[in-house]
Amino acid sequence: MVAALQRQVDSASGRAFAGLARNLFGNVRLDFGAGGEEKSRMTSAMLGACRLTRLEADRHVVFGDHVTAAPDDPDAIKLIVQTEGSASLTQGGLQALVPQNALVIYDPSRPYMLTNSTPVRQMLLQLPRHALPATAVERLAQPFTAHAEQDGMCRILLSLMDSTIHEIDLLDEARRSSVGQTMIDLVRTMIGADLQQARSVANPLYVLLQRIKDFIDINLERPDLTVTMIARRMGCSVRYVYRAFEVECMTPSDYIWDLRVQKAAAQLQEASGYAGEISGIAFALGFSSSAHFSRAFRHRYGVSPSQWRKASIS
Structure with a gap:
């Protein structure tokens, strides 16, 4: 059982680090300059509709000019938690500092530059765009920041992310999905979204289903259109895509x-x-x-x- 769960965890180090970053985060470019790329390592796992990643790396810059350039690039909102070191995110004419024990939430479909000016340890959470109300996404025209010392919700989220990544090999799929949904709810609360109102307006799975159908319609002529591609683009697990189609009584295929x-x-x-x-x-x-x-x-x-x-x- 443990071995099966471990196979659901992606990891890379050294020269393979940048390749896994592009695979998980879309069309990003990493520049280590004089930094030591060989010191980098990353561990990542799906939590139902979310993806949680832990990384350690020497100083480097991440350029996200065309993150969703290809149909199978993930269309997700991203959250970075700085557990060691310092960084800054430049986007929409604003530079947001990301000091230790702080987080920044941003929309990576908008061009950005993440400058890690020191060796860093970070936790990254990707939330599918449909998991947040449209009003919340609109608030992310510029990065949203919070610090654990001033924001109790931020402290709770940081603690949950850290404990989850340490226990990830022992969590089955159902528990991972449950933890992922809790993280989504925490993020929605942090950026001021009204959870009860959002839930009464639209079921998240229904919203996901509509977005999947739109994506399928646009890419219908592609012979390589697969459930895996759809899940990656939606920023969720394959199982979550199948769940969205349960109301249709058919599979995505x-x-x-x-x-x-x-x-x-x-x-x-x-x-x-x-x-x-x-x-x-x-x-x-x-x-x-x-x-x-x-x-x-x-x-x-x-x-x-x-x-x-x-x-x-x-």
Whole structure:
């Protein structure tokens, strides 16, 4: 059981540090300058809808100009807790200092520069954008900062993050998810969001489902559109994506293929009948083969794509 849980933890050190950072945080660029990249190490794990990361590194600068440049880059709000050393975050014309035992919450989809002027130890929490009300996200046009000495909520969150990362190998998936939700609630409270009002307006899973559907619709033609890609983009676990689709009584993959077939049927209704038209529509909508497309189409409509097109033309 412990071995299975450990496999859900990502870790890297030395030269592999920057690669894992890009994989977890999106299109970021790290510059260690004269610092020692070989001294860096990182441990990271999913907590349901959140990702918690602990890192140690020599002084370096993180450039986040195009963090969500690719469809599979995580679209998440980020929180950094400084447990040792000092740093500053420059974003939106504001420079926010991040001293020891302080935190900064920011929207990494907006260009930023994180300057770690000393060797640092940090805890990072990524929250999927849909987990926060729109009004809270709007407040993050500039970084939000808090210090444990002045803010009791900040102290609680710091303590929870630290104890969680130390016990991560002993927590099963359900407990990790529960802890992650607690962290989301703490963050929402810290930045002034009205939790009860937000929950009455929209179920977080419903909001996530709508965002996933929008993402699928935009990327439907990609043959590599997978649940893993969707989860990464939404900043949550694969299991959380499946939970969002439970209300639809289908899996995310079923939804993708069904939507592709529906769009293909609509395009075939406007077909002109030229050779290769059916294959062209299939490939343009992400099907890897004409045979796969024909099977899926017949399963959905009871006729072949060519029969459907002929009926539409006649």
